[in-house]
Amino acid sequence: MSASQPTRLPPSRVRAFIAEILAAEGLPQDDAAEVGRLMVEADLLGGDGHGVFRLPRYVARLRAGGFNARPDIRILRERGATALVDGDDGFGHLVMKRCADEAVARARSHGIGWVGARRSNHAGAAGVYAMMALPHDMIGLYLAVGNANHMAPWGGIELLLSTNPIAVAIPSAGPVPILLDMATTVAAYGKVKLAAERGEAMPEGWMIDADGRPLTDPTQAAGGSLLPIGGPKGYGLALVFGLLAGTLNGAAMGRDVIDFNADDTSSTNTGQAILAIDVASFADPQAFKADVARIAQEMKSSALRPGFDAIRLPGERALATRAERETTGIPIPPALLARLDALAAASGVAPLSAETRA
Amino acid sequence: MSASQPTRLPPSRVRAFIAEILAAEGLPQDDAAEVGRLMVEADLLGGDGHGVFRLPRYVARLRAGGFNARPDIRILRERGATALVDGDDGFGHLVMKRCADEAVARARSHGIGWVGARRSNHAGAAGVYAMMALPHDMIGLYLAVGNANHMAPWGGIELLLSTNPIAVAIPSAGPVPILLDMATTVAAYGKVKLAAERGEAMPEGWMIDADGRPLTDPTQAAGGSLLPIGGPKGYGLALVFGLLAGTLNGAAMGRDVIDFNADDTSSTNTGQAILAIDVASFADPQAFKADVARIAQEMKSSALRPGFDAIRLPGERALATRAERETTGIPIPPALLARLDALAAASGVAPLSAETRA
Numbered sequence: 010m011s012a013s014q015p016t017r018l019p020p021s022r023v024r025a026f027i028a029e030i031l032a033a034e035g036l037p038q039d040d041a042a043e044v045g046r047l048m049v050e051a052d053l054l055g056g057d058g059h060g061v062f063r064l065p066r067y068v069a070r071l072r073a074g075g076f077n078a079r080p081d082i083r084i085l086r087e088r089g090a091t092a093l094v095d096g097d098d099g100f101g102h103l104v105m106k107r108c109a110d111e112a113v114a115r116a117r118s119h120g121i122g123w124v125g126a127r128r129s130n131h132a133g134a135a136g137v138y139a140m141m142a143l144p145h146d147m148i149g150l151y152l153a154v155g156n157a158n159h160m161a162p163w164g165g166i167e168l169l170l171s172t173n174p175i176a177v178a179i180p181s182a183g184p185v186p187i188l189l190d191m192a193t194t195v196a197a198y199g200k201v202k203l204a205a206e207r208g209e210a211m212p213e214g215w216m217i218d219a220d221g222r223p224l225t226d227p228t229q230a231a232g233g234s235l236l237p238i239g240g241p242k243g244y245g246l247a248l249v250f251g252l253l254a255g256t257l258n259g260a261a262m263g264r265d266v267i268d269f270n271a272d273d274t275s276s277t278n279t280g281q282a283i284l285a286i287d288v289a290s291f292a293d294p295q296a297f298k299a300d301v302a303r304i305a306q307e308m309k310s311s312a313l314r315p316g317f318d319a320i321r322l323p324g325e326r327a328l329a330t331r332a333e334r335e336t337t338g339i340p341i342p343p344a345l346l347a348r349l350d351a352l353a354a355a356s357g358v359a360p361l362s363a364e365t366r367a
Numbered sequence: 368m369s370a371s372q373p374t375r376l377p378p379s380r381v382r383a384f385i386a387e388i389l390a391a392e393g394l395p396q397d398d399a400a401e402v403g404r405l406m407v408e409a410d411l412l413g414g415d416g417h418g419v420f421r422l423p424r425y426v427a428r429l430r431a432g433g434f435n436a437r438p439d440i441r442i443l444r445e446r447g448a449t450a451l452v453d454g455d456d457g458f459g460h461l462v463m464k465r466c467a468d469e470a471v472a473r474a475r476s477h478g479i480g481w482v483g484a485r486r487s488n489h490a491g492a493a494g495v496y497a498m499m500a501l502p503h504d505m506i507g508l509y510l511a512v513g514n515a516n517h518m519a520p521w522g523g524i525e526l527l528l529s530t531n532p533i534a535v536a537i538p539s540a541g542p543v544p545i546l547l548d549m550a551t552t553v554a555a556y557g558k559v560k561l562a563a564e565r566g567e568a569m570p571e572g573w574m575i576d577a578d579g580r581p582l583t584d585p586t587q588a589a590g591g592s593l594l595p596i597g598g599p600k601g602y603g604l605a606l607v608f609g610l611l612a613g614t615l616n617g618a619a620m621g622r623d624v625i626d627f628n629a630d631d632t633s634s635t636n637t638g639q640a641i642l643a644i645d646v647a648s649f650a651d652p653q654a655f656k657a658d659v660a661r662i663a664q665e666m667k668s669s670a671l672r673p674g675f676d677a678i679r680l681p682g683e684r685a686l687a688t689r690a691e692r693e694t695t696g697i698p699i700p701p702a703l704l705a706r707l708d709a710l711a712a713a714s715g716v717a718p719l720s721a722e723t724r725a
Contacts, residue, residue, distance in 0.1 A: 090448040091478030091648040120449030123479050125649055148611070164678040165669030177607045187610065189603040221672035239596025245547040245681035248666065249535045252545065253506070256658050257649045263662040290449040291483055291615045300614050304621040308606065311523030314579035320522040323603035 016346055017338030018361065023061055024049045026349070026361045030064065033356040034071045035078035040103055047102040051134035052339045055330035058199035059133045061339070065348050066270070067100070068356070073273035076100065076130065082107050085127075090119035093258060094126045098276050101132030105281060109141035109149070112285035116147055120290035125258035125282040131156050131269055132281065135176035136190035136324065142285045143180050146294040150284040151176040154255035154262055156269035156277060159198045161234040163244035166219055168234060169263050172197055173250040178324075180288065182295070183302035188324025193247040194235040201230045255280035374704055375696030376719065381419055382407045384707070384719045388422065391714040392429045393436035398461055405460040409492035410697045413688035416557035417491045419697070423706050424628070425458070426714070431631035434458065434488065440465050443485075448477035451616060452484045456634050459490030463639060467499035467507070470643035474505055478648035483616035483640040489514050489627060490639065493534035494548035494682065500643045501538050504652040508642040509534040512613035512620055514627035514635060517556045519592040521602035524577055526592060527621050530555055531608040536682075538646065540653070541660035546682025551605040552593040559588045613638035 027045035032038055052060030070076040080099030084092050092111050096104035108124040115122025132138065135151045142149030155171025162169055172192035179187040196215040204211050205227035216224040216233045224233045237243025255262035260280025267277045288294045309320045334340075341349070341361070350360040385403035390396055410418030428434040438457030442450050450469050454462035466482040473480025490496065493509045500507030513529025520527055530550035537545040554573040562569050563585035574582040574591045582591045595601025613620035618638025625635045646652045667678045692698075699707070699719070708718040 086649065088645075088648045089477035091645075093649050119447035119477050121479065121481050123644065123648075148615070161672070162666040162669055162678050164672055164675035165666070166672050167669035169665055169669055177611075179607065179610055187607065189607050191597075191600045191603060195597060217672065221674065238600050239549075239553060241679075241681075242549045242596050245549060248662075248681060249537065249545065249547050252537055252659060252662065253535075253644075256662060257506070257644075257646065257655065259650060262658075263665045286481065286611075286615075287446075287449075288615065290446045290481075291444065291451050292617060297615065300620075301610060304606075304610065304614060307527055307621045308520040308523070311520055311525035311527055314519070314522055314524050314575065316579065317522035320520050321599075323599075323606060 013343060015340035015342045016362070017340055019338050020049050020053060020335065023052065023339050023341075023361070026353070026358070027061060027064060029358045030068065030352060030356050033358055034068055036100075037079060040100070043106060044100050044102045047106065047137060048133055049339065050137040053331045053334050054134055054136060054327040055334075056134040056327075057340075061341070061349065062345060063131070063133070065352050068352060070273045075273045075275060075277070084111070090115050090122050092122075092124045094124060096126050096129035096279075098128055098130065101130035101279060101281070104129040105132040105138045105151075105283065106141070108281070108283045109138050109285070112149075112283045113142060113145050113147060116142075116285040116287040117145070120287055122285045123282065125254070125280065127258040127260040127278060127280055128276060129260070129279045129281055130277055131279065134190065135174045136178065136188050136327065138283055139176035139178035139190070140186070140188060143178055143186055145285075146180055146288050146298075148180070148286040148288060149176075149178040150286075151281065152250045152254040153281040154251050154260060154266065154279060155192075156266075156279060157198070157271075158266050158268070159235045160194055160237060160244075160247060162248070163237060163241040166217070166221055166234060170244070170247045170251065171266060172235060173247040173254065175246070175250055179301055180294070180298050181301040181305060182298040183305050185322070185325055185328040187301065187305065187322055188328060190324065190327070193237055193243045193250065195238055195243075196235060198235060201227050201235075205230065254282045258282065371701060373698035373700045374720065375698055377696050378407050378411060378693065381410065381697050381699075381719070384711070384716070385419060385422060387716045388426065388710060388714050391716055392426055394458075395437060398458070401464060402458050402460045405464065405495060406491055407697065408495040411689040411692050412492055412494060412685040413692075414492040414685075415698075419699070419707070420703060421489070421491070423710050426710060428631045433631045433633060433635070442469070448473050448480050450480075450482045452482060454484050454487035454637075456486055456488065459488035459637060459639070462487040463490040463496045463509075463641065464499070466639070466641045467496050467643070470507075470641045471500060471503050471505060474500075474643040474645040475503070478645055480643045481640065483612070483638065485616040485618040485636060485638055486634060487618070487637045487639055488635055489637065492548065493532045494536065494546050494685065496641055497534035497536035497548070498544070498546060501536055501544055503643075504538055504646050504656075506538070506644040506646060507534075507536040508644075509639065510608045510612040511639040512609050512618060512624065512637060513550075514624075514637060515556070515629075516624050516626070517593045518552055518595060518602075518605060520606070521595060521599040524575070524579055524592060528602070528605045528609065529624060530593060531605040531612065533604070533608055537659055538652070538656050539659040539663060540656040541663050543680065543683055543686040545659065545663065545680055546686060548682065548685070551595055551601045551608065553596055553601075554593065556593060559585050559593075563588065612640045616640065
């Protein structure tokens with residue numbers, strides 16, 4: 010295997026590694042294991058920038074005091090179908106798992122459930138939490154305020170908005186559920202960083218510079234603005250999702266948003282929200298899932314536009330990646346493997362690469 | 368006044384005219400007045416293609432049997448925070464007013480309320496229904512399946528999706544609320560028709576033709592596809608909103624969607640959904656509205672991008688138009704005025720132009 014090839018590791022090995030590191034950093038054993046499981050979900054779905062890649066940053070924040078290793082995640086307000094959760098600066102994964110469980114329980118009693126969070130943190134892949142509704146024959150919807158402002162309001166150049174994402178998961182009788190998981194910007198900031206690493210230019214339409222001109226050199230991205238999808242429409246979506254996931258919960262939005270990548274010590278006061286809709290409130294779940302599968306098949310059956318090889322459903326590629334990586338393992342690039350092994354050494358944990366050398 | 372100038376009519380006059388026509392066509396007096404009021408709301412907000420402009424088509428559908436003049440709009444299922452409403456092929460305006468009232472009442476009892484509709488119809492401007500939550504210190508969200516398929520799934524060319532819109536209204540202590548009201552396509556189909564009427568070319572990016580090539584001649588739009596915002600992202604939003612507003616309610620979606628402009632007799636089985644979120648479930652309403660106003664002001668205070676004269680909030684232009692038209696009147700172009708007068712003659716009602724001649 011060439012030195013630049015990623016090492017493929019079994020998901021169970023990566024989960025256990027994350028859990029060991031986080032337990033060594035002070036998380037209760039069960040919480041460490043849960044965060045490991047949810048981080049690896051992002052890797053399985055192909056969200057390589059949202060899974061184990063984040064571990065060094067998370068550990069840095071734990072050590073600097075920005076993360077609370079032993080949070081008291083609790084309900085601040087509740088009212089029938091709704092609840093507001095205080096994440097107590099814990100891992101976002103734990104806060105969002107709690108919120109998803111709450112939303113599902115409330116949907117079971119009231120038809121739908123909406124649970125918001127304040128003082129949460131980065132939770133990895135949005136789709137993971139929307140999908141938590143699926144085993145209950147529910148639809149899941151997740152909104153979040155992103156962890157750094159990379160976008161200007163439409164017509165401006167000051168970075169006042171994040172890429173505030175939405176994820177929606179809809180159960181289907183087809184081979185895969187519908188899983189939309191998208192930022193409200195044309196490109197996620199991770200794609201800009203990837204282009205910079207690879208020495209590639211960005212296409213026009215991803216970013217503008219501080220003077221409003223098209224920005225195509227990703228090494229000049231600092232201070233530039235990502236562009237929203239559909240111009241004012243994507244700006245509107247980012248603003249509205251931010252008000253619903255952030256402001257409504259008493260969480261950060263606009264100028265209050267802290268750059269999670271530049272500040273390890275301050276509470277980010279991240280806001281997120283999860284809605285669970287019990288399909289049985291409106292329809293017979295089996296009939297609904299059959300209808301979703303039929304409509305999905307209609308979409309895929311359209312004649313193709315020249316230059317395209319298939320019509321994909323939202324999430325189809327991510328879920329295929331998930332199935333493949335369950336078998337072939339999570340690809341860890343050499344530079345990341347080295348960083349993770351250094352982290353293991355500093356935490357007194359066996360290196361991730363040990364398994365592959367054995 | 369030149370013959371090509373629109374006639375400006377007081378909103379009250381247009382409301383009364385619509386009510387008279389619809390009553391003459393068999394609607395109960397109260398329903399006719401309510402539809403008049405809600406249609407004129409679209410005109411006030413500048414949605415000129417969604418207000419009184421639609422009256423001739425609505426009357427044609429009433430006469431052809433596609434609309435039910437005396438529907439029994441009723442709840443089919445209900446469960447705590449949710450309800451499913453059967454519109455009985457009535458005017459969408461009446462069905463959506465009923466759904467908004469239901470969603471607000473359920474939000475008052477359960478924290479949030481989600482009400483879906485089947486067998487509804489075109490309801491005019493989406494934002495009108497989202498805004499019905501505002502006087503109750505609630506956030507309103509509206510989703511709908513559009514009334515004709517004008518978009519292909521991403522990568523395809525068959526028209527299987529409508530411009531499925533979203534509207535979100537958020538109360539604010541600022542001069543205007545936040546009002547996002549957008550189609551999931553780059554351009555609404557009405558803009559294509561307008562370009563055709565004016566003999567103007569469309570910019571690249573609005574549409575593709577049946578061979579997937581950029582389409583800029585609006586007179587060739589039939590069979591072409593509108594393009595979604597953000598490519599696969601807008602396709603994903605249109606699909607997901609359609610499943611939530613249509614399929615979940617047992618309403619039309621995909622190949623089942625009837626072209627409302629070409630078929631006056633069939634039930635459209637239009638699906639829509641309204642979510643009301645009581646702000647008090649999560650925050651003190653006055654504090655929340657102050658926060659929204661502060662963040663709105665932050666957005667507007669950004670330094671401008673060259674070529675822009677201001678940063679606008681979602682809905683700011685529409686709400687300014689509303690304030691202006693309350694005073695200066697609804698502009699009715701000469702061709703529309705002539706059509707409405709012909710309609711009045713056929714219905715035995717005084718012409719709309721009578722007022723201005725008096």
